[in-house]
Structure formats: C-alpha cells, structure tokens
Amino acid sequence: MRFSSLLHAAVALLGLYAALAQAGTIDPARDLQQDGTQARKENLPILLIYTAGYCHYCDEVKTDVFNHIARDPAHRKRVLLREVRVDSNIPVVGFEGDTTDHHGFSKNRGIMIVPTLEFLDDAGLELSRPLVGASIPDFYGAYVDSGIARAIRNIRARQNPS
Secondary structure: OHHHHHHHHHHHHHHHHHHHHHHOOOOEOOEHHHHHHHHHHHOOOEEEEEEOOOOHHHHHHHHHHHHHHHHOHHHHOOOEEEEEEOOOOOEEEOOOOOEEEHHHHHHHOOOOOOOEEEEEOOOOOEEEEEEEOOOOHHHHHHHHHHHHHHHHHHHHHHHOOO
16 A cells, blocks of 8 residues: 555656646747737747757757746746747648648748747747857857847837837
C-alpha cells in the first residue's frame, strides 16, 4: 500500500513537472491567419522567431529570452509569440489563408539566417526591423524588448494617426 502511494505521488509530480516545463515553451506557428485575428482584437504585435534544429544560438536565445517571455503573463499581454522552424515540415496557414509548411513559409518570407525575429502586424506586415542573428548575447534581450516596444508604438500610431 505504501509503495502504491509513493508511485502515485511520483506520477503526479512528473505530470506537474511536464506541465510546468511546457508552460515556458514557444508555441509553433500553425495558423497565422487566426493569430492575426487574435492580434487585431487584442492590439498586439506578432513576434515570429525563426529557428532550426541545427542552430545552437537558437536554443540559447530560446532558453535565455523566449521561454521566459512565453511563461511571463505580462509579456503575453504585450506580444503574440510564435516559432517557425525553417527546417521543418510542420503545416502552417499563412496570414492570407494559404497553407504551406514552416520551411516553405520561411523561404517565402526570405529568411536565410537563424535566429531571425520578425515583428509583424495582424496581416503579417513589418512593424519593426527584423532582428537577424544572435551576435551580441549580452544585449539580445534588450534588442528584443526594443523591437517589441517599437512594434507596439507602430500599432498605436496606426490606430491614432493624429
């Protein structure tokens, strides 16, 4: 009986750990048209992070910057974050309703270096210059925050063009 209780407790802890670990992960882009609708309703920019399985810099910035953003409720109120794997065949619906995969979507957007960040509006149009590469790790988080802030300012300026 005692062993059974310990086993149930261990299984429950593993489930909790898995849920907490996933809570800090970046959702893959699956339906950017739907994400655009959500971004429009909530007045949020969309931040696409382009990564690849072979890119160790991508793993570093995801761990150091983006998993924290995905976990932080304050950041989730500022930006809609999605990951696009340039080396993946994960299906994705584009901003205009076209269906492709992550590789094709990345190629169509002209993404050649990973990690690359695009700060976009609800229609997939640029709100802030892309951030290409991860050459200065100490300042990367600040560059990301600056890009998000600029994208938010540009959304607000479009709403109030006075």
